[in-house]
Amino acid sequence: GLSNEVIDALRATEAFKPTQGWSLFRRPATLVRKETAELARLMQEIEANKTSVRRVIYGERGSGKSVLALQAKAMALLKGWIVVHIPEAKELILGNSSYAPSNEPGIYNQPHFTAALLGQIAKANHTVLSKLRLSRKHELSIPVQSNISLDRFAMMGAQDPEIACEIYNALWSELTAPSKDGEGLSRPPVVFTIDSVAHIMRDSAYMNADVQPIHAHDLAIVKHFFNLLSGKQTLPNGGMIFAADSGSNRPSIPGFDHAVARNAALAQKKEVPQWDPWVKVDQRSIDVLNGVDVWQIKGLSREEARSIMEYYAKSGMLRQTVNENLVAEKWTLSGGGIVGELEKGTVKTRI
Template sequence: MSGSICLRCLARPAVSSVEQKTLRITAQSAAAFSTSASLEANSAVKKKTTSVVKPGRGANASFSKAQGQIRKGQPGARTGKPPGEGERKAIRKRVVLSNTNAVEVQGLDNLSATNIDDAAIEGQVLGLSNEVIDALRATEAFKPTQGWSLFRRPATLVRKETAELARLMQEIESKKTSVRRVIYGERGSGKSVLALQAKAMALLKGWIVVHIPESKELVLGSTPYAPSTEAGIYNQPHFTAAMLGQIAKANHTVLSTMRLSQKHDLSVPIQSNISLDRFAMMGAQDPDLACEIYKALWSELTAPSAEGAGLARPPVVFTIDSVAHIMRDSAYMNPDVQPIHAHDLAIVNHFFKLLSGKQALPNGGMIFAADSGSNRPTIAGFDHAIRRNAALAQNKQAPEWDPWVKVDQRSIAALNGVDVWQLKGLTREEARSIMEYYAKSGMLRQTVNDTLVAEKWTLSGGGIIGELEKGAVKTRI
């Protein structure tokens, strides 16, 4: 009897398949040294059900985490008012031209119509009057990346290239000639500021100033466009209206004294003796009329100057910044769903006609296209045209482009016969002058001597004004 009992105790117990599965899962989950997940789901454990929280009333009602929303009051929840339309862009483009913490430089003279042609101002720092500042601000000539916000009021260094501009303006006024150039150079070499100086001197002389601050905005496809009356050319009505508004505000003093001298076939009746100021504002207020008024306005500005009240026509300065962006296809599409080349946009097409000399300036003027070193696409055709024109100006053999690189022939042809102007660093004397201005403004806490000037001039890559400003003013150790 005892033998049968012992044999029965030692025998393997009969366990069902369900019990075997449960025991195996329990053993796996209880393993002390195992970090792997269970191979099979535990059917005995019920899944947790997520409760859906219904949104409450009002626009600020919070949703549950299961819906991927952040509850109100939790870290990361938005508590302020979202930015309005165009608010981010306005903040990004906001330009500050005064620093109340900076020391006002005593004895700082302004750039004026009387001292522009004086050779003694070369190498000096001169301020800008309020009237010139307002006109330049209307054309968006100041850039947020420039160091205007570091000083008490805007001032600029009259470098040797600025003196060259003053000499060219004298020649334009006496001989009614025109200057067409592409300004290029290293990043921070002062290309945009040189174009700003040209516009400032033109305003002081009573010339007409037109400026496109960012050519990239013409080709991004962010503004409406439509075919024009000219075959293959497309208008941008809203951009043209904004540009007419800038022209009217910046040149109000001059345009208000000028009136229409020609008859124009417009879609609306126009007063025959209307001032060009009011004429430009009509296009600025109505995008449907902007393109035809823009064309008529340029016809008036480039008409020969005549005797009589309001018939005098001064020279014109037309500048554009970041010109490399308009040397390629734009983001716009034609009816065949093909990209429209930037030169087929009406404003860009008009600018290159002026730059290449196809459209004359009977009263003289300056057409400047400034390149950008900080925000610039790589355009093989444009780069080749710059090298070619620079070599021809020095009586050297023009370089040949790489046959394996795709080159835009329209970009090369647009610069045929156009002068190029390379900006390099400041001289040591010019660097010393601008550093003394930094010290007088309280932004440079070191004594300006030959040793400091030589050090900063060398570290700035040979007097690159942007790097010099960074090393002397913006950098704090």
């Protein structure tokens, strides 16, 4: 189970999704699967060596990709790390938020979306950010107290979209600055996750001055995330950057699918799949994933399936005796332990 403090922080980042089965129980609880243990091991390495983990999480629909990213955020919060999450990448490209050219040529800011994101960051990480302060002076359009806490600094941008983008950039420069000795100058690792990443691998609904679609990678927040994911922007204090794919409500992005398949083949030292020259490709969606690790989430093992079914039974949700025959039946019918299908076949079945 998750503590009240962690639940409140995860709610602030909108990490809980209605498709994840949280409504079945009074309190959120997650299954510790082998991928969760791998997350814990990676976090220990990050704490010890200040390394960074950059991965695209993909897999079948209902396999637990978003929940794994949620587990990463939950563990990070328990360790006192900074957590940033964009719950639905599609919101960045729908064209329903304000936008304007930035100081960087060809890049566009989204002031109101940035302000909302700053508010989420401040609320979810209040305990940690309230103990940290600015480490240097920033070129801002408004005067700022030199020793202001990062919590109050983020809230300044959250309350005023006009300055949200410059506050966002300054805040990230603070979070990714090397730790120093002194009160409020230490910097914890950062976990930045985004869900339904395929939506930002194409043109957005925004238009430039020539009435041409603006590519999602030309939006400042998207560009910043992919700079972190690709390693162009480093995390001196360590951290995790996760881009989770979605099996539902997902656009067809052949270039992105090819890049994921290519990276998976390279990691497994298999033959790299060849691109179909007759299919139109967005080269930017391929290039941005060069060198990025991919993590395929598959079905649960039979032991993991049995443990979650026993949890259902003890909670009163499953009115059957959990034995080897039942586990084998449900595991097979769920496509080899796809957790979403296993949930449907056990506690959501209505006769």
